[in-house]
Amino acid sequence: MINKIxxxxxxxxxxxxxxxxxxxxxxxxxxxxxxxxxxxxxxxFSIQMITGIFLWMCYSPxxxxxxxxxxxxxxxxxxxxxxxxIHHFTAQAMIVLLAxxxxxxxxxxxxxxxxxxxxxxxxxxxxxxLGLSLTGYLLPWDQKGFWATNVAxxxxxxxxxxxxxxxxxxxxxxxxxxxxxxxxxxxxxGVLPAVLIFFIVLHLAVFRRHGIHKANPWFxxxxxxxxxxxxxxxxxxxxxxxxxxQVLKDVVACLAVLAVILLFTVKGMFGGEHAGEGLGPHLxxxxxxxxxxxxxxxxARPEWYFLFLFQFLKYFHGSxxxxxxxxxxxxxxxxxxxxxxxxxxxxxxxxNIGLIFTLLLGVGLLTFVAIREDKSNPxxxxxxxxxxxxxxxxxxxxxxxxxxxDSGAVSLLRSDAKTQGPILFERHCAxxxxxxxxxxxxxxxxxxxxxxxxxPSAPNLYKYATREWMGxxxxxxQIDTQNFFGNTAHNEGDMVGFVKETLxxxxxxxxxxxxxxxxxxxxxxxxxxxxxxxxxxxPDLMQGRQLLADTDRCAQCHKFHEENDxxxxxxxxxxxxxxxMIDFISNPNHERFYSDSNDRMPAYAKNPDPKNNVLxxxxxELMVDWLRGQWYEPAGQxxxxxxxxxxxxxxxxxxxxxxxxxxxxxxxxxx
Amino acid sequence: MDTxxxxxxxxxxxxEPRRGFLTKxxxxxxxxxxxxxxxFSGLFVFLDPLRKTAGNNGSIRVATIDSVPADGIARxxxxxxxxxxxxxxxxxxxxxxxxxxxAKGSSDVQAFNAIxxxxxxxxxxxxxxxxYQCPCHNSNFEPGGVRIEPSHCPSPRDLDSLEVDSVKxxxxxxxxxxxxxxxxxxxxxxxx
Numbered sequence: 024m025i026n027k028i029x030x031x032x033x034x035x036x037x038x039x040x041x042x043x044x045x046x047x048x049x050x051x052x053x054x055x056x057x058x059x060x061x062x063x064x065x066x067x068f069s070i071q072m073i074t075g076i077f078l079w080m081c082y083s084p085x086x087x088x089x090x091x092x093x094x095x096x097x098x099x100x101x102x103x104x105x106x107x108x109i110h111h112f113t114a115q116a117m118i119v120l121l122a123x124x125x126x127x128x129x130x131x132x133x134x135x136x137x138x139x140x141x142x143x144x145x146x147x148x149x150x151x152x153l154g155l156s157l158t159g160y161l162l163p164w165d166q167k168g169f170w171a172t173n174v175a176x177x178x179x180x181x182x183x184x185x186x187x188x189x190x191x192x193x194x195x196x197x198x199x200x201x202x203x204x205x206x207x208x209x210x211x212x213g214v215l216p217a218v219l220i221f222f223i224v225l226h227l228a229v230f231r232r233h234g235i236h237k238a239n240p241w242f243x244x245x246x247x248x249x250x251x252x253x254x255x256x257x258x259x260x261x262x263x264x265x266x267x268x269q270v271l272k273d274v275v276a277c278l279a280v281l282a283v284i285l286l287f288t289v290k291g292m293f294g295g296e297h298a299g300e301g302l303g304p305h306l307x308x309x310x311x312x313x314x315x316x317x318x319x320x321x322x323a324r325p326e327w328y329f330l331f332l333f334q335f336l337k338y339f340h341g342s343x344x345x346x347x348x349x350x351x352x353x354x355x356x357x358x359x360x361x362x363x364x365x366x367x368x369x370x371x372x373x374x375n376i377g378l379i380f381t382l383l384l385g386v387g388l389l390t391f392v393a394i395r396e397d398k399s400n401p402x403x404x405x406x407x408x409x410x411x412x413x414x415x416x417x418x419x420x421x422x423x424x425x426x427x428x429d430s431g432a433v434s435l436l437r438s439d440a441k442t443q444g445p446i447l448f449e450r451h452c453a454x455x456x457x458x459x460x461x462x463x464x465x466x467x468x469x470x471x472x473x474x475x476x477x478x479p480s481a482p483n484l485y486k487y488a489t490r491e492w493m494g495x496x497x498x499x500x501q502i503d504t505q506n507f508f509g510n511t512a513h514n515e516g517d518m519v520g521f522v523k524e525t526l527x528x529x530x531x532x533x534x535x536x537x538x539x540x541x542x543x544x545x546x547x548x549x550x551x552x553x554x555x556x557x558x559x560x561x562p563d564l565m566q567g568r569q570l571l572a573d574t575d576r577c578a579q580c581h582k583f584h585e586e587n588d589x590x591x592x593x594x595x596x597x598x599x600x601x602x603x604m605i606d607f608i609s610n611p612n613h614e615r616f617y618s619d620s621n622d623r624m625p626a627y628a629k630n631p632d633p634k635n636n637v638l639x640x641x642x643x644e645l646m647v648d649w650l651r652g653q654w655y656e657p658a659g660q661x662x663x664x665x666x667x668x669x670x671x672x673x674x675x676x677x678x679x680x681x682x683x684x685x686x687x688x689x690x691x692x693x694x
Numbered sequence: 695m696d697t698x699x700x701x702x703x704x705x706x707x708x709x710e711p712r713r714g715f716l717t718k719x720x721x722x723x724x725x726x727x728x729x730x731x732x733x734f735s736g737l738f739v740f741l742d743p744l745r746k747t748a749g750n751n752g753s754i755r756v757a758t759i760d761s762v763p764a765d766g767i768a769r770x771x772x773x774x775x776x777x778x779x780x781x782x783x784x785x786x787x788x789x790x791x792x793x794x795x796x797a798k799g800s801s802d803v804q805a806f807n808a809i810x811x812x813x814x815x816x817x818x819x820x821x822x823x824x825x826y827q828c829p830c831h832n833s834n835f836e837p838g839g840v841r842i843e844p845s846h847c848p849s850p851r852d853l854d855s856l857e858v859d860s861v862k863x864x865x866x867x868x869x870x871x872x873x874x875x876x877x878x879x880x881x882x883x884x885x886x
Contacts, residue, residue, distance in 0.1 A: 086779060170815065174830065177814040177877045187876055187886075188744060197748040197874075197885050200779035317772060317788030319808070319816030321829035336813070337831045341850040342880040344812070402818075406829055450769070451761065625760050637758050639774075639786075 044231075046266035052237045053260040054269035057131070060124035061230075062273035063280050067117045068219070070284075071155075074110040075212065082162070084208035086201050087431035089164035090313045094421055094432065097310055108288035108307025114156055116284055118328045121149050122383060129362065129379045132372055133236035139363035141229045144222055146359055151219045158211035160326055164204060165311035166410065170323035172207075173199065173316075178336075181345040199316055311410065312417040313432040321406035324397070331389035334396075355382065416442055419657050438641075444649020445472040447642055451627070455481040458650075461495065461506065471652060471663055480510045481624065486663070488548045488599035488651055490541050497537060499527040512622040517580065518592065536570055540577070543567030548599040550651055571595060593617060604647045608638070748885045751775050753859050753869040756792060762803055762868060768795040768819040768826065768837055770808060773872050792856060792870055793819060793826070795837060803863060805856040805870045806839050812849040814877045826853060850880040 033039045050058075081100060083092040096103035125145070128134055134142035161172040176194050180186040195202025263269065291305040325333050332352070339347030358378070365371035397403045413436060420435040421427050428434055436442045448458060457476035460466075461483070465473055471485065483506040486492045495501045502522045508514045526532050542563050546553050555564060570576050571583045582590040594615045597603045606613070609628035611621045628636040628643060638646075648654060652663030756771045772788040791808040806826075810817045815830035819837075826835040831848045835841055839853035859869040874885045 087782070174813045174815065180876050181878045191743045191746070192741060194743070196743045196746040196780075198779075201782070202743060202780050315788075317790055319770075319791070319818065321816070321818060323815055323830055333831075337848060340846055340848050341844060344848065344850060344878055348878075402820075402827070402829060450771070454763065625758070634755065637761065 046264070046270075048231065048234070048265040050235055050263050050265060050269055053263040054265075054272055056272055056276070057127050058235060058269060059273050059276035060120055060127055063120050063276050064117065064124055065223070066273075066277040067113050067120060067280065068223070070113045070281075071110060071117070072216065074106055074113070075216075077106055078110060079212055082208075084162065084204040086164060086199075086204060086314075087433075089162060089204055090310070090432045091421075091427050093163040093165075093310060094418070094427070097307065098418070098422065104307035105288060109284060111308035112284045112287040114159060115287075115326075115328070116280055117152055118156065120280070121152060125149070126379060126383070129375055131236060132366060134363045134375075135236075135366045135372070136363070138229075138233055138236060141226060141233070142363055143360060144226045144229065146356070148219065148222050148226060150356075151215055151222065155211060155215050155219070156326065156328070158207045158215065161207050162204070162211060163310055164314045166314055166318075166320045166413075167309075167311040167323075169199065169314035169316065170320045171325045171329075174323065175325070175329075178348045181348050183345070199314075310414075310418070312413040312436060315433050315436070320410065322403065322410040327390065330393040331386045334389040334393035413442065420655065422657065423655050425655075438645070439654065440645045440648035441472075441654040443642075443645045444654075445474060447638075447646045448649070449474055451638065452484075452646075453477075455479065455623070457483045457506075458485050459483060460485055470656075470660075472649075479505055481622075482507050482511075484650055486652070488550050488604070490545045490551070493541050493544055493599075497522055497526060497541070499523045513620075516620070521580075536566070539563045539567035540570050541567070543571055544595070544598055547595065547597050547603075549597075549601065550599070550653075591618070591620075601647055601651065601653075604650070605640075605643050608643050608647065609636075748874060749778075751789070751872050753862070754872050755862075755867060756805070756870050756872075757794060757868045759796075759803065759863065759866045759868060762794045762796050764796040764798055764800055766795065766798045766824075766837055767821060768793040768806070770819065773870070775872070790872060790874065791816065792872065793817075793853075794868060794870075797838075801863075803858050803868050804838065805858050805868070807854040807856055807872075807874065809854070809874065809877070810849060811851050811854060811875065811877055811879075811882075817853070850878060851882060854882055 029039075078096065081092060081096045081103070083089060093107070096107055098104070128142065128145065157172065157175060161168045176190055179190040179193060182189055191197065193206065195206050288307050291307070324330065335351075336344065336347050362375045362378075366375050416439065417432065417435050420439060421432060448456075452458075453474050453476050455476060455478075457479045458472070458474040460473060465471065473485070482496075496507055499522050501507060503509050503514055503519050508516070508519055513519065526537065542553075542560060544567075545551050546555055546564060553560060555561065568583075571581070572578050572585060574587075574589070577583065577595065578585075578587055578590070580590060580592040581587075581595045583595045593607075594603075607616050610626040611617050611624045612619075612626055612629070617624075625637065627638040628640065630636050633639055654662055656662045751773075754773055754775050756773060761771070762769060771792055771794055773790045773792055774786050775789045777784045777787045777789050793806045793808055795804045795806075796802065797804075808816050810828040810830065810833055812828065812831055812833050815828055817826045817828045817833070817835070819825075820827050824837060825842060826837075826839070828834070828849070833841070833847050833849035835847075835849075835853050839855055841847040841849055841852050854873075854875045856873065857871040859871070862869040876883045876885055
């Protein structure tokens with residue numbers, strides 16, 4: 024019955040003929056393992072098409088949504104990491120399989136007449152696959168992909184005459200942006216796969232026309248069959264059909280390739296690498312921090328399969344760069360294309376084998392040298408470390424309750440106090456201010472970024488606004504040291520005199536009174552989450568405030584909430600609160616602060632027109648939040664400002680937080 | 695002349711080649727035309743970026759002179775300006791970076807585009823070694839931007855210097871005429 028139906032179909036479609044042609048190709052000399060590479064390439068390409076189409080349904084190619092959509096796939100969609108991981112590692116596998124396939128073709132002389140065209144089509148296919156890798160690497164729009172591709176497109180400008188125009192068309196304009204992604208994505212998902220399929224069809228059609236080229240017996244004899252065995256002559260193997268004999272070998276090879284790909288994809292499950300603090304194990308392919316064309320990325324490297332070109336370029340200096348980037352690689356491709364002609368002679372064939380091995384060896388050597396140079400370069404190691412820190416931080420921020428804003432993931436790090444604070448401090452403050460732990464060693468729980476000053480001439484701002492800092496400031500043994508006023512004009516001023524003579528006198532100021540003042544100032548600073556109405560602290564707080572407002576004590580020089588015409592020192596109202604610090608940095612010369620007795624600190628934002636100021640409001644806010652230790656940390660981590668109580672600061676004691684298991688407090692502005 | 699049963703004459707040898715030629719010509723020409731129209735309309739759009747120019751940002755305020763002490767050390771400053779990316783307009787975004795440097799005892803400020811002229815990576819200034827170092831292919835430059843050992847330096851030219859507005863400098867502010875240049879060339883050619 025079935026046969027009748029099949030015969031009816033065959034009558035109308037002729038399918039049986041096609042199926043027979045496809046399945047029952049004759050393989051002279053029988054099926055072989057060395058013939059599997061072409062099929063594994065077909066297999067990996069199919070994986071890429073299938074995983075690619077499914078990824079296409081989730082990916083968005085714009086400079087404000089590419090990283091974001093890939094992040095979503097990787098971390099939020101079920102199985103997203105697996106799908107993306109398979110796609111990523113299969114691309115790498117294809118490169119290896121390409122080399123093996125090419126190697127087998129050359130060794131067995133399968134490029135010789137009448138198969139020259141097929142060989143050339145194969146070389147074209149190789150170029151297309153490399154093009155797919157290059158275009159695909161940019162699509163996540165992370166720092167890694169961005170900078171690797173940036174260099175590659177810059178090299179295009181080296182092509183004589185039309186180079187800069189080619190670069191402009193490829194990049195979609197003078198700089199990287201939306202247009203670059205739309206173009207690269209169209210190439211990666213549309214144009215190149217279509218061209219690849221076209222050439223694959225040609226490749227298979229031409230291949231089937233001539234049939235498989237039997238493995239080279241003399242080479243096999245030299246390499247694979249031991250001469251002392253009595254089967255000197257290659258055993259005459261009978262012909263076999265493609266189905267099922269070669270197909271079995273092919274699918275076993277495909278299974279092995281798949282196993283390797285899956286191993287790389289899921290290896291994170293077996294312990295070892297963590298994706299980063301608060302992020303869980305690293306699974307699948309990596310996602311770097313969001314691309315930022317205006318931020319240096321010193322860890323820029325191409326993917327491993329282009330490292331040989333990267334290394335090669337280092338040897339071509341100055342104006343001969345075009346040789347290393349374009350002419351020589353072009354010439355080598357040209358020689359590869361000529362191989363079928365060289366191979367007509369036996370010597371030519373051996374030359375070809377020698378050439379291909381030399382090329383692969385050269386590629387391997389250059390890759391090895393590139394990796395080793397990087398490993399022995401401490402600056403590169405530091406750059407990689409910083410890139411990793413930024414990557415983890417970007418992911419933490421993306422996963423925070425506020426998520427990724429409209430302005431895109433690139434604004435996550437740009438608006439992060441933990442990331443930008445140290446950069447801004449180093450650039451604008453570190454010439455005078457240090458930010459280093461007072462004991463020299465930062466406890467692991469602190470998580471602040473220590474920054475040295477080359478020539479400190481202003482107070483050390485480490486943990487400024489905390490009771491610890493104020494306690495040290497009011498310590499007669501510390502106030503005139505380098506950490507506080509020691510290197511400033513204030514060293515000769517009234518405050519130093521007051522601390523050293525009056526504050527140190529037990530008859531005038533008891534230890535308890537000093538601690539009450541510190542408590543009152545801590546409430547002004549709004550840093551420790553103290554509740555002024557809390558009955559546990561209220562009595563001491565009221566006392567402290569009285570002392571501050573007492574015109575025979577602090578209010579002799581400092582204003583504190585009430586009007587005080589005699590005040591000439593900095594206003595202690597809301598002292599060291601976020602706004603106070605912002606106002607102070609903006610203009611320390613203001614009468615509210617040091618007025619005429621300001622030593623050397625510049626005013627960073629004194630002009631009402633922000634365009635005329637050294638720092639923009641956002642930059643000052645980032646720096647202030649960083650100094651105060653107020654930034655987002657994922658649950659389980661702790662920002663420095665989460666420490667809710669400080670022991671009363673006795674001289675040179677490092678602070679142990681009273682409770683270390685407090686959950687993260689979110690910045691109120693984030694809500 | 696051979697007449698078929700329908701009565702219409704088959705073409706004689708001297709008329710056939712001409713008709714055949716015209717048919718072939720029009721078949722090919724019209725076929726190419728209908729194929730070319732969609733393709734060339736697409737190609738035309740594809741080449742749109744050639745129309746785009748980098749635009750002139752003019753002089754941009756980068757820093758105050760106080761941020762550039764006269765100690766010979768080159769310092770990194772981001773350049774902030776309005777940026778257009780296709781359909782988006784971003785006000786006050788980093789568009790690049792410069793190194794500013796004042797030689798010891800000098801009042802003049804040198805400005806260099808922070809992009810390495812070799813292949814487009816950002817260079818770093820190594821204070822200890824007192825030189826600019828590019829982390830990508832190891833180009834290095836003296837503090838004044840000149841290549842150290844030009845014959846062994848991957849970069850085809852020195853760091854790209856940028857014009858500093860002298861009027862504004864006298865007023866205590868560093869304004870730089872920020873431009874980008876094509877990498878890989880021995881001449882300094884502005885990116886159009």
